[in-house]
Amino acid sequence: MKQLTTEEHSRFSRHLSLAEIGESGQQKLKNAKVLVIGAGGLGSPLLIYLAAAGVGCIGIVDDDVVSLSNLQRQVLYTSSQVGQKKIEIAKQRLQDLYPEIEIHLFNTRLNADNAGELLAPYDVVVDCSDNFATRQLLGRETQQLNKPLAFASVMNYEGQVTVFNFNDGPSFSDLYPNVPKDGIYQSEDIGLVGVLPGIAGSLQANEVIKIIIGYGEVLSGRLLVFSLLENRFNLFSI
Template sequence: MQPTITNITTITTIMKKLSSEDLSRFTRHFSLSEIGETGQEKLKNASVLVIGAGGLGSPLLVYLAAAGIGTIGIVDDDVVSTSNLQRQILYTTVEVGQKKVEIAAQKLKALYPEIDIQAYDTRLNDSNVESLFQQYDVIADCTDNYKTRQLIGSKSASLNKPLAFASVLNYEGQISVFNYQNGPVYADLFPTTPQDGIYSENDIGLLGVLPGITGTLQANEIIKIVTGYGEVISGRLLVFNIRDNRFNLFRF
C-alpha cells in the first residue's frame, strides 16, 4: 500500500554546524577556495530528494552522502533483483529480494553517520508528489519512464525547486538542470511526453558503467546548486556517448 500525504514524515529544518568529525572528514573540500567551510556548511544544511534508487540513483546517492549533504530523501518501491547488479552498485547478491530504500538508507548512514535519511517505500504519484517536494531544497530525477519524468518536471517547476535531471540509454547519457534561478523548465526541453511501453525494460541495452558516469555528473550539478561553485548546467543539455567519448553541450 502506498503512503498517503498524511503519513509522510515532515522534516524539521534545524541549522546544522560542522562537527569535529566533519572538520576531519572534509579537509579536501576545505582546501578548495570555492567551497571551503562555508560551502561545506551549505552542503550539511541542504536537503535533496532522489526519485529512484537504481542505476542512476546508486552513484548519485553515494556521492551526495560522501559530499556531506545533510538530508537525503529516497523514493523507490522496488526490491533488489539479480538483473540490477550489473549497474546498481549500492546492492550486492546477498541483498536480492530486499527493499532498495532500506538497503540504501543503511549504507548511506554507514558512509556518513551524521546524515538524515528519509526512506519512502512508495512510487511517486499525483497524490504524494507535492507533499514530498515541498520538504526538499533540490529534486533529483533518476527515473526511467516518461510519465514520472513529466510529473517531476511539472511539479518541481510549479514549486520552483531546482531539478537535476539525468537519463541513460545504450551508451548515451544526458544531463541538465531545470528551474534554476528562473532558468528553463523541463517542458521547455521536452514539451511532449512520449508514450511508454515501446519496449520492455529487459529489451533496453545499457552498459553498466554508463549510469555510474551519469549519476556522478548529476551529483556534481547538485553540489554546484547547493554551494554556488562552478557553472550550473541550466539552459543546456549535456549529451555524451561513452562508446566513442563524444561530449556535446546543447543550448535551449
C-alpha cells in the same frame, strides 16, 4: 545553521581546502535537503557521492526490491541482498558512509497525488527515475514549486544531463513539451552498458553540489549529451 563538528572537519578536509567550497560551502551541504526519485542505476552512484560529500538530509523515493539483473549497474547492492528493499539497503549504506546523515525513506512510487507533499520540504530534487511518465510529472511539479531539478537519462551507450528550474532557467517542458511519438519505453526494454548510469549519476551529483554551494557553472539552459562509444561530450542550448 548547523555547524561542522571536529570529526566533520577531518572527514571533509579535502573540500575545506577548496576555495570554492571551504567551511561555508561544507556547512551549506550539511544543512541541505535533497530528494532523490529512484534508487537504481542513476540513484546508486548519486546517493553515494551526495552522502560522501556531506549532504545532511536525503530523501529516497523507491518501492522496488533488488533483483539479480540490477547488479550489473546498481552498485549500491550486492548478490546477498537480492529480494530486499532498495531504500532500506541504501539507508544503511549511506549511514555507514556518513553517520551524521539524516535519511527519509518513502516506500512508494511518485504519483500525482503524493508528488506535491513529497517534494515540498526539499531544496533540490533529483530525477533518477527510469520512465517518461515519472519524469514528466516531476518536471511539472518541480516547476510549480520552483525547485531545481537535476535530470539525467541513459540508454544503450548514451546519456543526457541537465538542470531545470534553476535561476529562472528552462523547465522540463521546454526540452520535452510532449510525450515521445514512439511512446513511453520501460527500462527493461533497452540495453544499457553498466558504467553509463554510473557516469550520468555522478554528473548529477556534481550539479546538485554546485546548486547547493553556489559555485561553478550549473547545467541550466544547457543539455550535456555524451556517448561512451566515441568518448564524445557535447553541450546544447535549451
